Amino acid sequence: MSGHDLSEPVIGVIGGSGLYDIDGLEDKQWRTVETPWGAPSDALLTGRLAGIACVFLPRHGRGHRIPPSRLNYRANIDALKRCGVTDIISLSAVGSLKEELPPGHFVIIDQFIDRSFAREKSFFDTGMVAHVSMADPLCPRLGDVLEEQARTLALPVSRGGTYLVMEGPQFSTRAESALYRHWGCDVIGMTNMPEAKLAREAELCYATVAMVTDYDCWHPGHDSVTVDAVIAVMTENAERARALIRATIPRLGAGRAPCRAGCDRALEHALITAPDARDPAFLGKLDAVAGRLL
Structure with missing residues (x-):
């Protein structure tokens, strides 16, 4: 998106399982983006929806080639930032840990517990x-718009x-599933960390729409999770998610003020x-994510 007006929002969408495109995108172009962190999951699809600049990245690659632990989260976020993205909507298939969140339900998340351990979690070293502060890891402004549009579309949403x-x-053992329920968690998935941490380091507003596909394995009335069952619900969820994205992007494109939660200024008091004593060679790798301050 060369020549892009930096004050104009660019909406990034990270598509989870079953989402490999954005409907209604005009001026579509798949663009290969190189980053200092290696290759992102796939080429990035750029275009416009209702006149708003958008960038779409299939998280697992088209055809779902890459497992959660092998995703290059740093390259994915860096590539979106290089394309001018200001706001990220992350779509994620999850299991439910609560009876009242059945398959097909959408949850606009506000907190994470990160139990991942085999991933690079920071751009800084x-x-x-x-x-950076992760006390409130998701952008409330994006969450507000997503909730409003989901309710307008009459989607089942919390x-x-x-x-x-x-x-x-x-997937989880029954003991793990019971533990996470005891902790008060609502949903379980494999992909939004360190994605959310890296988005915060890159000063990008970030919101998650968690799309329930199953009851994990804790629920006595449901069989253990199978890929077939998950894919059936995922296909229905993907249709609803596409409708939600089509409705949300035009609303996010209207007059972008500085983020009230400070997501876009997250590094201002974080560099230590x-x-x-800073390594000039390493600073070069941070040109996209932290160039505003470095």
Whole structure:
């Protein structure tokens, strides 16, 4: 999106399982983006919806090639930032940990518990240390618009909930499922961490729509999770998710003020390495995510 007006919002969509495109996109172009962190999951689909610039990334690659633990989360977020993205809507298939969140239900998440362990979780490292706040990991402004549009479309939706991120690729044991329910978690998935942490480091507003496909394995009235059952619900969810994205993007494109939660200024008080101790070579890798301050 060269020549893009930096004050104009660019809406990034990360498509989860079953979502490999955005309906209604005009001026479509698949664009290969290189990053200092390696290759993202796939080429990025750029275009416009209702006149609003959009960038779509299939999280697992088209055809679902890449498992959760092998996703290059840093490259994915860096590539979106390089394309001018200001706001990210993350779509994610999840299991439900609560009776009142049945398959087909959407949850606009407001908290995470990160139990992933085999992933690179930060853009910052030796030579440039930073500590961003993750107290409120999701952007309330994006959540407000998503909730409003989901209710307008009469989608089954809840606002607020905790997403437990497990490593995977296996589903939970019954004991794990019971533990996460005891912790008060609402849904469980494998992909939104460290994605949300990296979006915060890149000063991008980020919201998750968690789309329930199953009851994990805790529910006595439902068989253990099978891929066939998950895919059937996922297909229905994908149709609803596409409608939600089509409705939400035009609303996010109207007059973007600075984020009231400060997502777009997250690094202002986070950089801790003294300027004369910063590694110039490493700083070069941060040109997209932290160039505003470095």
